[in-house]
Amino acid sequence: MxxxxxxxxxxxxxLEPTNLLYCLLGVVIGMLIGVLPGLGPAATIAILLPxxxxxxxxxxxxxLSGIFYGAQYGGTITSxxxxxxxxxxxxxxxxxxxxLTKQGRxxxxxxxAAIGSFVGGTVAIIGLTFLAPLVAxxxxxxxxxxxxxxxxxxxxxxxxxxxxxxxKSLIAAAIGLLLATVGRDGFTGESRFTLGSLSLADGLDFxxxxxxxxxxxxxxxNLEERHNxxxxxxxxANVWPSRKDLKQASGAIGRGSVLGFFLGILPGGxxxxxxxxxxxxxxxxxxxxxxxxxxxxxxxxxxxxxxNAAATSSFIPLLTLGIPANxxxxxxxxxxxxxxxxxxxxxxxxDPELFWGVVNSMYIGNxxxxxxxxxxxxxxxxxxxxxxxxxxxxxxLITLIGVYTINNSVFDxxxxxxxxxxxxxxxxxGFEPGPLVLAFVLGALLEESLRRSxxxxxGDATQFAGRPITAVLLFVFIVVIILPFIQxxxxxxxxxxxxxxxxxxxxx
Amino acid sequence: MTSSPDASRRAxxxxxxxxxxxxxxxxxxxxxxxxxxxxxxxxxxxEQEKPPAxxxxxxxxxxxxxxxxxxxxxxxxxxxxxxxxxxPEPGLWPFLISVLLIxxxxxxxxxxxxxxxxxxxxxxxxxVAAGLGSLVVFTLLIxxxxxxxxxxxxxVIWLRFLGKETWRMTALLSVGIxxxxxxxxxxxxxxxxxxxx
Numbered sequence: 001m002x003x004x005x006x007x008x009x010x011x012x013x014x015l016e017p018t019n020l021l022y023c024l025l026g027v028v029i030g031m032l033i034g035v036l037p038g039l040g041p042a043a044t045i046a047i048l049l050p051x052x053x054x055x056x057x058x059x060x061x062x063x064l065s066g067i068f069y070g071a072q073y074g075g076t077i078t079s080x081x082x083x084x085x086x087x088x089x090x091x092x093x094x095x096x097x098x099x100l101t102k103q104g105r106x107x108x109x110x111x112x113a114a115i116g117s118f119v120g121g122t123v124a125i126i127g128l129t130f131l132a133p134l135v136a137x138x139x140x141x142x143x144x145x146x147x148x149x150x151x152x153x154x155x156x157x158x159x160x161x162x163x164x165x166x167x168k169s170l171i172a173a174a175i176g177l178l179l180a181t182v183g184r185d186g187f188t189g190e191s192r193f194t195l196g197s198l199s200l201a202d203g204l205d206f207x208x209x210x211x212x213x214x215x216x217x218x219x220x221x222n223l224e225e226r227h228n229x230x231x232x233x234x235x236x237a238n239v240w241p242s243r244k245d246l247k248q249a250s251g252a253i254g255r256g257s258v259l260g261f262f263l264g265i266l267p268g269g270x271x272x273x274x275x276x277x278x279x280x281x282x283x284x285x286x287x288x289x290x291x292x293x294x295x296x297x298x299x300x301x302x303x304x305x306x307x308n309a310a311a312t313s314s315f316i317p318l319l320t321l322g323i324p325a326n327x328x329x330x331x332x333x334x335x336x337x338x339x340x341x342x343x344x345x346x347x348x349x350x351d352p353e354l355f356w357g358v359v360n361s362m363y364i365g366n367x368x369x370x371x372x373x374x375x376x377x378x379x380x381x382x383x384x385x386x387x388x389x390x391x392x393x394x395x396x397l398i399t400l401i402g403v404y405t406i407n408n409s410v411f412d413x414x415x416x417x418x419x420x421x422x423x424x425x426x427x428x429x430g431f432e433p434g435p436l437v438l439a440f441v442l443g444a445l446l447e448e449s450l451r452r453s454x455x456x457x458x459g460d461a462t463q464f465a466g467r468p469i470t471a472v473l474l475f476v477f478i479v480v481i482i483l484p485f486i487q488x489x490x491x492x493x494x495x496x497x498x499x500x501x502x503x504x505x506x507x508x
Numbered sequence: 509m510t511s512s513p514d515a516s517r518r519a520x521x522x523x524x525x526x527x528x529x530x531x532x533x534x535x536x537x538x539x540x541x542x543x544x545x546x547x548x549x550x551x552x553x554x555e556q557e558k559p560p561a562x563x564x565x566x567x568x569x570x571x572x573x574x575x576x577x578x579x580x581x582x583x584x585x586x587x588x589x590x591x592x593x594x595x596p597e598p599g600l601w602p603f604l605i606s607v608l609l610i611x612x613x614x615x616x617x618x619x620x621x622x623x624x625x626x627x628x629x630x631x632x633x634x635x636v637a638a639g640l641g642s643l644v645v646f647t648l649l650i651x652x653x654x655x656x657x658x659x660x661x662x663x664v665i666w667l668r669f670l671g672k673e674t675w676r677m678t679a680l681l682s683v684g685i686x687x688x689x690x691x692x693x694x695x696x697x698x699x700x701x702x703x704x705x
Contacts, residue, residue, distance in 0.1 A: 167615060174605055175609070185598040190588065193581075220639060221636075223639050224635060225559065387671070389666075390681060393663045393685065396643070396662065397662065400643065401693060417647065429627075450601065454594065459595070
């Protein structure tokens with residue numbers, strides 16, 4: 001019972017009217033931005049960071065996480081109805097979801113996706129409830145060497161798995177680490193790279209960087225790639241899936257929940273990757289894989305369940321280790337730091353109200369989202385008719401005015417514009433902004449742990465290998481680095497063999 | 509993790525014949541074209557709709573910028589002092605990252621040159637420049653004359669010139685949005701943004 005007491009107290013936190021309200025606000029915003037192509041959850045959360053200054057930490061995080069998992073629900077709608085994925089994590093849903101729409105079964109696809117998302121989300125919250133305290137307990141003994149290895153591995157994995165090219169993502173991460181060193185050195189108090197500017201003496205602020213690179217950068221980029229082709233969506237009639245559909249989808253929902261949960265925990269995993277993995281798994285398992293792409297309900301249920309489960313479970317590394325597993329988590333990490341909360345193994349014990357409040361708010365959020373996705377789905381479908389051209393100036397104004405309100409400073413607006421240009425150029429030149437922001441957030445922690453470890457070891461770096469957990473993490477780190485080279489070598493060999501047999505693999 | 513390359517392969521490699529699909533210009537109402545596209549065709553179509561890729565030049569330019577940042581960082585950190593592993597000084601960590609940046613920059617120039625993940629700048633990039641210009645004007649003005657007039661201007665530029673809305677819609681919306689912001693930020697939330705009225 002001792003275990004459940006803080007868990008139950010967490011429900012008390014969630015049920016406070018303010019928290020309920022912000023939970024609702026978060027999931028509605030999440031659902032909206034999920035439906036509207038353009039801004040993703042990371043950009044939206046970044047833009048709304050100023051809003052969190054005036055509210056309690058637990059309330060702020062409840063809202064921000066609601067945006068994140070709410071977007072997973074909303075992204076489905078455009079994928080299914082318009083063949084336009086609202087979010088990266090709903091791309092694979094397009095294949096079978098839109099095929100179902102063409103057969104006049106859009107409602108079935110949306111309904112199954114909503115139920116799958118709900119099940120996946122709920123399973124993941126339950127998993128989180130039991131797994132997170134275990135991980136945190138295990139991590140309590142972690143010293144600086146373990147943290148050094150963990151942060152290094154986390155950054156590397158995010159850079160490796162992200163959408164952009166591996167080399168460019170690593171560069172983005174390294175620049176993030178370098179930006180994190182600007183300002184006062186934590187050990188000696190010496191100023192670094194401040195160029196004599198007083199505004200930089202305390203280092204670069206996380207908020208203008210996140211708002212600029214993610215928020216404004218994406219808005220500017222969208223200005224060029226206007227999503228003009230929004231057609232009037234097909235009418236959605238019945239979103240209640242039949243019992244037969246549900247029965248057919250239930251296996252995929254079960255597998256998607258488990259797969260998504262575990263992939264979400266991995267750094268660099270998260271919603272997008274797990275939706276791809278779930279689709280691949282369903283197709284491989286199916287007796288008749290040719291049904292996929294022609295309206296197989298499992299092809300909607302699997303990925304949509306998995307992306308939601310992963311969105312939820314990706315909170316585990318953040319809340320228990322203090323290591324964000326993806327770009328969105330990096331922004332939530334930043335939001336927690338702003339609030340004076342340092343996520344890490346102590347969080348569960350020291351701040352149980354925050355921890356369990358946020359975790360339990362997800363139950364409520366998922367119920368709200370289920371309601372919005374089934375009975376109220378028509379409203380969100382109608383929102384699709386709002387032209388992106390109208391939303392763009394609104395988001396820009398929210399960004400600029402929002403950043404001003406943090407310190408009442410016009411200088412901060414300039415900073416956001418500056419980082420907005422950087423973010424836009426990064427996208428143009430094929431650099432993912434995610435690894436940069438993640439590395440920036442982890443930079444201070446990484447440097448501090450590294451320097452503490454070196455002091456601990458008396459400067460002998462080989463002693464990293466002497467600590468079992470550190471050694472394992474660093475071993476994985478090295479494997480991740482050399483793996484692509486091995487894969488490349490293998491691929492070259494198979495291509496050479498296959499050219500003889502004129503295999504179609506060549507076109508890969 | 510193994511499934512990611514698998515899925516992207518499915519997304520990009522099309523063994524099916526490729527229909528050069530005309531972009532459907534369905535009228536506002538009614539159904540859009542019912543077309544039979546397999547996932548492979550769809551992926552190919554998305555691939556086509558993507559903006560044109562920039563050539564190796566863009567990657568080499570990126571590599572030069574990255575290497576330059578690395579060199580600047582190296583010089584800066586040497587100035588801060590490296591110390592020894594046993595007694596690291598403030599420059600050691602930035603030095604390591606800067607050296608890594610130089611290595612990665614050179615690697616990008618040598619091996620990543622021909623990867624087509626950079627986008628060409630086009631005519632529509634001018635829209636971004638115009639949008640950016642409006643932000644600069646907004647920021648210059650907000651401290652002096654409050655946010656209402658700059659916000660109205662920004663709305664007009666983004667709606668009429670960047671968004672191709674009609675003048676009627678532009679007028680209605682820009683006044684509406686600015687008023688909504690005034691009501692929300694100034695009257696309801698009492699946020700201290702500079703305002704005229």
